[in-house]
Amino acid sequence: MKMDRSGTGADDLAARSLHAVWHPCTQMKVHESLPLIPMVAGEGAWLTDADGRRYLDAVSSWWVNLFGHREPRINAAIRAQLDRLEHVILAGFTHEPVVQLSERLSALTEHALGHCFYASDGASATEIALKMSAHYWRNAGRPGKNRFVAVEGGYHGETLGALGVTDVEIFRNAYEPLLRAGTTMPSPDARRAAPGEDSFDCARRAADALEAHLQAHADQTAAIIVEPLIQCAGGMAMHHSEYVRRVRGLCNRYQVHFIADEIAVGFGRTGSFFAHEQALVRPDFLCLSKGITGGYLPLSVVMTTDKIYEAFYDDDAARGFLHSHSYTGNALACSAALAVLDIFRQDDVIEANYQKAEGFDTLAGRLREDERVAHFRRSGMIWAFDVIDAQPGFARTYMEAALREGVLLRPIGNTVYFMPPYVMDFDEWAMLVRAARQALDVAVGRN
Numbered sequence: 001m002k003m004d005r006s007g008t009g010a011d012d013l014a015a016r017s018l019h020a021v022w023h024p025c026t027q028m029k030v031h032e033s034l035p036l037i038p039m040v041a042g043e044g045a046w047l048t049d050a051d052g053r054r055y056l057d058a059v060s061s062w063w064v065n066l067f068g069h070r071e072p073r074i075n076a077a078i079r080a081q082l083d084r085l086e087h088v089i090l091a092g093f094t095h096e097p098v099v100q101l102s103e104r105l106s107a108l109t110e111h112a113l114g115h116c117f118y119a120s121d122g123a124s125a126t127e128i129a130l131k132m133s134a135h136y137w138r139n140a141g142r143p144g145k146n147r148f149v150a151v152e153g154g155y156h157g158e159t160l161g162a163l164g165v166t167d168v169e170i171f172r173n174a175y176e177p178l179l180r181a182g183t184t185m186p187s188p189d190a191r192r193a194a195p196g197e198d199s200f201d202c203a204r205r206a207a208d209a210l211e212a213h214l215q216a217h218a219d220q221t222a223a224i225i226v227e228p229l230i231q232c233a234g235g236m237a238m239h240h241s242e243y244v245r246r247v248r249g250l251c252n253r254y255q256v257h258f259i260a261d262e263i264a265v266g267f268g269r270t271g272s273f274f275a276h277e278q279a280l281v282r283p284d285f286l287c288l289s290k291g292i293t294g295g296y297l298p299l300s301v302v303m304t305t306d307k308i309y310e311a312f313y314d315d316d317a318a319r320g321f322l323h324s325h326s327y328t329g330n331a332l333a334c335s336a337a338l339a340v341l342d343i344f345r346q347d348d349v350i351e352a353n354y355q356k357a358e359g360f361d362t363l364a365g366r367l368r369e370d371e372r373v374a375h376f377r378r379s380g381m382i383w384a385f386d387v388i389d390a391q392p393g394f395a396r397t398y399m400e401a402a403l404r405e406g407v408l409l410r411p412i413g414n415t416v417y418f419m420p421p422y423v424m425d426f427d428e429w430a431m432l433v434r435a436a437r438q439a440l441d442v443a444v445g446r447n
Contacts, residue, residue: 017038034400042069056431057069057408059410063269065291065295074339078332097338101338124159125287129285148183149183149184151187152186188240189202190202191386207247225259227264228274229275248281260276266291268291353381367385385416401443418432
């Protein structure tokens with residue numbers, strides 16, 4: 001998207017960023033023709049750039065911003081914590097926000113997952129869960145159980161351990177020689193339904209394939225990692241909760257850990273506070289990040305059970321969990337997360353989202369019926385559709401067109417998705433739907 005910004009502060013800031021900042025998941029050469037957009041402010045569901053132009057943040061700034069930008073209650077919690085303690089080493093020390101957050105998260109799992117290990121980002125949470133699982137089996141006298149199973153199209157981060165269980169080609173191919181790859185099993189993606197099948201059938205077929213693998217390889221398998229209900233970076237592939245239920249049963253039967261990666265789908269995104277709740281099960285490890293601080297500060301957590309925690313509890317230091325992060329359990333981030341939990345309770349967010357989603361579905365009806373659209377789908381507060389006959393470069397063209405309409409959207413391949421802040425209102429949603437259709441006209445052509 002070319003804009004005439006010659007001589008403006010925005011132009012200067014964009015140019016400085018292009019030279020000094022290496023941006024994530026970005027071919028930097030692209031920004032010679034697609035200028036970086038310098039943002040200077042945010043409020044509610046809106047971002048404002050250095051030229052004063054506003055953009056509706058329909059992707060929650062990479063899925064983290066649950067309650068809008070500059071949410072007053074989160075702001076207040078961070079300010080209050082700043083006057084007490086900003087950070088302290090968590091090895092040998094502790095503080096009230098990290099204890100309180102751990103207790104409240106545990107309560108949300110009915111104390112089935114009563115132990116919290118903190119890091120700063122989702123990929124680190126994945127690394128922690130993988131290492132903790134393999135180390136558990138070693139402590140239990142079964143060191144041969146050190147392999148992992150993942151799901152086709154799954155995404156769990158881009159650090160080396162996380163890439164070993166990530167099945168998104170562009171992220172893995174460049175670093176394949178460095179990886180200890182896991183085994184990839186078929187996805188329960190409901191779009192794979194054969195004639196006469198539904199999402200339940202897809203889930204059952206994928207679970208059957210997993211069972212066949214575990215029958216042969218359970219002795220070498222430490223854990224399976226799954227994104228419950230939605231494989232987000234893999235194209236918003238949605239599946240039936242039956243798959244999660246079956247995975248839990250298979251893990252019990254074959255003595256394999258179940259890692260639920262809810263980094264993107266936790267905190268109400270799928271319609272329940274935790275996605276796995278819809279299958280009426282609990283995982284052995286639960287990975288959380290992104291929305292945990294409402295989009296304010298880096299924080300992730302891995303929650304696990306008494307049984308796993310107790311396997312590390314010993315006089316021998318080598319049996320302890322050997323992993324650390326300098327900013328583990330940061331007091332400011334934990335305070336933000338506590339404010340997020342308060343907002344969920346005070347505003348009855350899960351029920352409010354259910355009511356909003358029903359209304360938003362009505363507005364999105366024209367998109368669902370568009371001949372250029374396939375597999376229009378929703379889970380909780382995530383909407384997605386695939387664009388038929390999308391040409392190479394579709395995602396960039398679509399994003400640029402949406403930005404011209406004042407909406408931030410970032411398709412994944414030929415999949416357009418909406419993952420808006422929960423505070424978006426009816427008028428803002430109507431604007432989003434109009435912009436999505438207009439961007440479709442530009443990127444694909446009118447029907």
